[in-house]
Amino acid sequence: YILKDSGNSMEVMLDSISRAISNRHIKVAVVEDSSTTREAVRRMLQSQLFQVFEAENGQKALELLEANPDIKLVVTDYDMPVMDGFELIRAVRQNHSRDELGIIGMSASGDPLLSAQLLKSGADDYVSKPFLVEEFICRVNKSIEMLQHIETIRELSYRDPLTGLRNRRYFFENAPGFIESCQSEGVACSLAMMDVDFFKSVNDSFGHDGGDAVLKLLSHLFKEHFGENSIISRFGGEEFCVLVRHESGANASELFEPLRERIERTPALYKGAELRVTISIGVSSRQDGLDAMIRRADTRLYSAKSEGRNRVIA
Numbered sequence: 001y002i003l004k005d006s007g008n009s010m011e012v013m014l015d016s017i018s019r020a021i022s023n024r025h026i027k028v029a030v031v032e033d034s035s036t037t038r039e040a041v042r043r044m045l046q047s048q049l050f051q052v053f054e055a056e057n058g059q060k061a062l063e064l065l066e067a068n069p070d071i072k073l074v075v076t077d078y079d080m081p082v083m084d085g086f087e088l089i090r091a092v093r094q095n096h097s098r099d100e101l102g103i104i105g106m107s108a109s110g111d112p113l114l115s116a117q118l119l120k121s122g123a124d125d126y127v128s129k130p131f132l133v134e135e136f137i138c139r140v141n142k143s144i145e146m147l148q149h150i151e152t153i154r155e156l157s158y159r160d161p162l163t164g165l166r167n168r169r170y171f172f173e174n175a176p177g178f179i180e181s182c183q184s185e186g187v188a189c190s191l192a193m194m195d196v197d198f199f200k201s202v203n204d205s206f207g208h209d210g211g212d213a214v215l216k217l218l219s220h221l222f223k224e225h226f227g228e229n230s231i232i233s234r235f236g237g238e239e240f241c242v243l244v245r246h247e248s249g250a251n252a253s254e255l256f257e258p259l260r261e262r263i264e265r266t267p268a269l270y271k272g273a274e275l276r277v278t279i280s281i282g283v284s285s286r287q288d289g290l291d292a293m294i295r296r297a298d299t300r301l302y303s304a305k306s307e308g309r310n311r312v313i314a
């Protein structure tokens with residue numbers, strides 16, 4: 001391996017130092033039967049501050065991934081005893097998508113078909129040996145950056161930008177699993193539809209920004225009230241849906257009544273004014289499937305509205 005100095009400017013050097021610092025918690029596996037090469041690749045990765053794990057063949061690499069599910073990148077040789085790079089990549093891709101785990105293949109074979117074959121079998125990138133340290137590091141960083149972009153996009157696509165709460169998409173993807181895990185843990189859960197009362201009048205009196213300030217305050221109160229054992233989502237407008245885990249014997253009204261009261265007595269501060277709202281809540285506690293729970297909670301929310309608002313119907 002030849003360390004090539006491409007005459008980096010100070011700016012580029014500082015950029016690569018800050019990137020290395022952000023690599024500190026990222027785990028990378030090196031899979032290579034030659035101990036000399038494995039050692040050299042390990043040192044390159046450690047120079048970028050990655051946490052490096054080593055395996056001498058595909059089989060050992062699978063064990064490593066099993067034991068360390070947070071490994072982000074696998075750098076694997078092609079030609080190895082017991083289980084080669086191809087078999088490893090195929091096996092890894094059964095359980096780990098390209099969205100969550102990067103794979104870089106490497107080989108000294110010189111076979112021009114090999115790179116396309118490795119890429120087709122699930123690798124994200126390929127380097128042929130011998131390679132320059134600089135190129136290798138660029139490819140590794142590029143793979144890691146790609147995974148981080150995907151993570152950022154996923155996170156953004158699951159959140160409501162105004163309140164920071166989960167959105168509808170996140171809710172519908174995760175609610176069935178949440179309900180199932182409650183059932184398998186032997187705890188109960190309730191679903192509530194919550195809608196702000198006469199919210200239009202807040203907008204009419206204080207403008208859209210005033211309305212937004214109320215929505216942000218409500219989101220804060222929801223997070224404080226429900227905590228981690230819940231999925232709190234903004235379904236749209238001034239309507240929220242929450243799924244909350246609780247003890248089996250709990251009275252559903254008692255779970256939501258303190259929240260209703262707290263919202264009633266906590267004003268949002270906006271341009272020196274105190275904006276007060278109330279909310280209506282419909283609760284469904286019978287766990288008979290997500291659709292049925294939503295429908296029942298919706299019907300009860302509708303009743304709460306028609307019976308005078310600012311109330312919980314469970």
Ligand code: GH3
Pocket residue numbers: 162195196197198199200201203207208209210211212215236237238305309
């Ligand atoms: P009800 O008690 O029957 O629920 O009456 P309401 O006024 O709350 O219901 P309505 O559906 O008539 O009005 C909801 C309003 O919410 C209308 C819409 O302009 C406003 N809204 C929806 N999304 C947002 C938002 O993101 N920010 C602000 N400020 N207002 C929003």
Ligand code: MG
Pocket residue numbers: 032033034077078079080
């Ligand atoms: Mg080999």
Ligand code: MG
Pocket residue numbers: none
């Ligand atoms: Mg409405």
Ligand code: MG
Pocket residue numbers: 195196197198199238
């Ligand atoms: Mg409303």
Ligand code: MG
Pocket residue numbers: 195196237238239
């Ligand atoms: Mg509404």
